[in-house]
Amino acid sequence: MxxxxxxxxxxxxxxxxxxxxxxxxxxxxxxxxxxxxxxxxxxxxxxxxxxxxxxxxxxxxxxxxxxxxxxxxxxxxxxxxxxxxxxxxxxxxxxxxxxxxxxxxxxxxxxxxxxxxxxxxxxxxxxxxxxxxxxxxxxxxxxxxxxxxxxxxxxxxxxxxxxxxxxxxxxxxxxxxxxxxxxxxxxxxxxxxxxxKNVSEITKPKVDILSILLSTAGFGGIVYGFSSAGSHSWSDPEVYWTIIVGAVALLLFIWRQLVLKEPVMDLRAFKYPMFALVTVLMFVIMMTLFSTMTLLPMFLQGALLMTAFKSGLTMLPGGVINGIMAPVAGKLFDKFGPRVLVTPGLLLVVISIWMFTGIDETASTGYVITIHIIMLIGISLVMMPAQTTGLNQLPRHLYPHGTAIMNTLQQVSGAIGTALFISVMSNGAKDYLKDSSDPTNPAEAIKGMISGLHNAFWIGLFVAIVALIIGLFIKKTHPPEGEEGRMMGH
Missing domain, CATH: 1.20.1250.20 (MFS general substrate transporter like domains)
Incomplete structure (x- = not known):
């Protein structure tokens, strides 16, 4: 800046x-x-x-x-x-x-x-x-x-x-x-x-229209491309062309932000190592979270044959416990810093996804609820503590840029994760039915779906292990020199 x-x-x-x-x-x-x-x-x-x-x-x-x-x-x-x-x-x-x-x-x-x-x-x-x-x-x-x-x-x-x-x-x-x-x-x-009340600094920077157009085409193209891959196939020109156009626009957007004096999204925030590391971690963990939130109801309704309401109830305990854990994790973070929370949290996520790779139509509702709770406790220990750690390292004028970068990448990773996992699941189900002796049998369709789900969860497990490795490097941060005195008159 x-x-x-x-x-x-x-x-x-x-x-x-x-x-x-x-x-x-x-x-x-x-x-x-x-x-x-x-x-x-x-x-x-x-x-x-x-x-x-x-x-x-x-x-x-x-x-x-x-x-x-x-x-x-x-x-x-x-x-x-x-x-x-x-x-x-x-x-x-x-x-x-x-x-x-x-x-x-x-x-x-x-x-x-x-x-x-x-x-x-x-x-x-x-x-x-x-x-x-x-x-x-x-x-x-x-x-x-x-x-x-x-x-x-x-x-x-x-x-x-x-x-x-x-x-x-x-x-x-x-x-x-x-x-x-x-x-x-x-x-x-x-x-x-x-x-x-107003808490932000009004600086009225120059508005760079080209940046806004490139950002819209870039993020829009990628989110749209991956989202439509769920309903089309990856070989559909509409899917791969929007992703390619989006990727090119995004690269041009990044280049433009680095040469502008007053960028729309200041990528200099990535100069701060902990912010950069946390951004990558959040990208990976959001992929896992969004895709599980999409795959689990499909499993509950498609394989365990629950109604929409019952599948909602099955996912409720995990969500409620996650909600309760978030402020607890926040307080622990203020006291002990991120490391004590993030590594155990990611370990719980890895364990829960590994358990998901083995579920089938014989799984009891209680077992599914238990895995879901383990996963969401893990995520509550990671999400806010990691984000706060990353943003704490930034100087004040980069706060709007830091929060914008993180929120954007979470949307993009959600779209990519959901599309990737759903396509892995549906391709796995198709492959299973191709080799089946009785592909029209409803029981075989359920088995096909479970086979596809297992494939998706194995990839999810790999992604979660990557997150765990990244999480090992996260440590406590402090605002840059001179920022602490300005904060709130402290």
């Missing part, structure tokens, strides 16, 4: 700020936005019937959401230097509310899709603002606990999403998935309007 751009504005005075209400405002907003991301998963079969569309069309409700968030997040670093925290957060929540209303009253599929896209714009703006605000208002030694509270929401909301949507779908129409979110979003906006 050039000296010119850092001295334009003095940072806001944070010494008298009331942190509690700001954190509550962030948590309510995050809960509403993230809950909505998983509410729809269980309802897709019903929506296919309601709008009379195919599985590959309905998939767009999820793909478009990920796509918009993936494209928008890189630009948030720039937006946070132009608009106050309060403007960003309220803008994000109002967009989200507008999208929810559009989706709730949608007369046809296209309108529902537009509603989802507007919702995604709100979510994409909000997640980085949330992390950036925590970094700004808490000194390094208290950040773990605060990030843990945010972690509780980020993990708890997706955990209860499938169960809540299963309940709603069993007794009400799909529109209630949106109606119920509206009052929560309205409450969040009113609460934030009263309590949210």
């Amino acid at each position: 050039s000296a010119a751009s850092t001295k334009k504005a003095s940072p806001p005075d944070l010494s008298k700020i009331r942190r509690g209400p700001i954190v509550i405002a962030l948590i309510i907003g995050a809960f509403v936005a993230i809950l909505n991301e998983t509410l729809l998963g269980n309802a897709l079969p019903d929506l296919m019937k309601a709008f009379d569309v195919s599985a590959s069309t309905i998939q767009w409700l999820s793909t478009a959401y990920m796509l918009v968030v993936g494209v928008l997040v890189p630009i948030t670093a720039l937006l946070q230097q132009w608009y106050t925290t309060r403007q960003m957060f309220l803008g994000a929540m109002i967009l989200f509310l507008a999208g929810t209303v559009v989706a709730a009253v949608a007369p046809e599929f296209e309108v529902l899709l537009v509603g989802r896209i507007i919702q995604a714009l709100g979510t994409g703006l909000m997640l980085p603002v949330m992390m950036n605000t925590i970094l700004a208002i808490f000194p390094p030694e208290k950040r773990g606990g605060a990030m843990g509270l945010i972690g509780l929401v980020i993990m708890f909301a997706p955990a209860i999403g499938p169960t809540v949507s299963g309940l709603i779908m069993d007794s009400l129409s799909w529109r209630w998935l949106f109606y119920l979110v509206i009052p929560l979003a309205v409450f969040s906006i009113i609460f934030a309007a009263v309590y949210m």
Whole structure:
């Protein structure tokens, strides 16, 4: 960052700020936005019937959401230097509310899709603002606990999403998935309007349109390419060309950020070794998390023949325990630093995925719940402590860039992980049925699916072992010289 751009504005005075209400405002907003991301998963079969569309069309409700968030997040670093925290957060929540209303009253599929896209714009703006605000208002030694509270929401909301949507779908129409979110979003906006304060530095850097276009084409192409690989085959030109175009645009984007004086996404954050290491770790761990979240319901419904609601209930204990563990891990992080948490956490993830490689149609519900709990305890020990460690090493002016980089790569890794694991699973199932003596037999179809799942989990195990090796190098960080004194007047 050039000296010119850092001295334009003095940072806001944070010494008298009331942190509690700001954190509550962030948590309510995050809960509403993230809950909505998983509410729809269980309802897709019903929506296919309601709008009379195919599985590959309905998939767009999820793909478009990920796509918009993936494209928008890189630009948030720039937006946070132009608009106050309060403007960003309220803008994000109002967009989200507008999208929810559009989706709730949608007369046809296209309108529902537009509603989802507007919702995604709100979510994409909000997640980085949330992390950036925590970094700004808490000194390094208290950040773990605060990030843990945010972690509780980020993990708890997706955990209860499938169960809540299963309940709603069993007794009400799909529109209630949106109606119920509206009052929560309205409450969040009113609460934030009263309590949210500005905590960011407004420097109004130059806007480089070319960077924004390259970032959109790059991240958008990669997320879209991998997402559509789930419903198409890898040899489909639409899949590999979007990935190639995305990769080229991304390389050009990276090159441009390195030569610009005021980059849209300042990649100089990667000069800080612990931030770089944690970013790679988060990429790998999110691949594992997203793909397991996709594969497990398929196994529960396809092999154990559970209803959507029951599979949601089966995944609930893991999610609830993960939510409870996040603040605990945050407090432990503040006390002991990352190493005590991250290595054991990754070890638990490796053990749980290794256990998943052996499950079949004879597995009891209790056994599946146990493995899922082990995995999510592991993930809660890794996620927030590792992220906080990486971001703690950055100087203040790189906070918006650091949070934008991490959030973007998590979206991208989620798309890549889900596509990779689903395609491994479906190819494994096809190969099994090819050699089967009775491929039309439903029992054989279940065996084929399990064979494909095992292949996917073996790859997941390899990815988790890579994460474990990276995790061994993570250690406690401190902000650069001169930053600690400026934090909060400490």
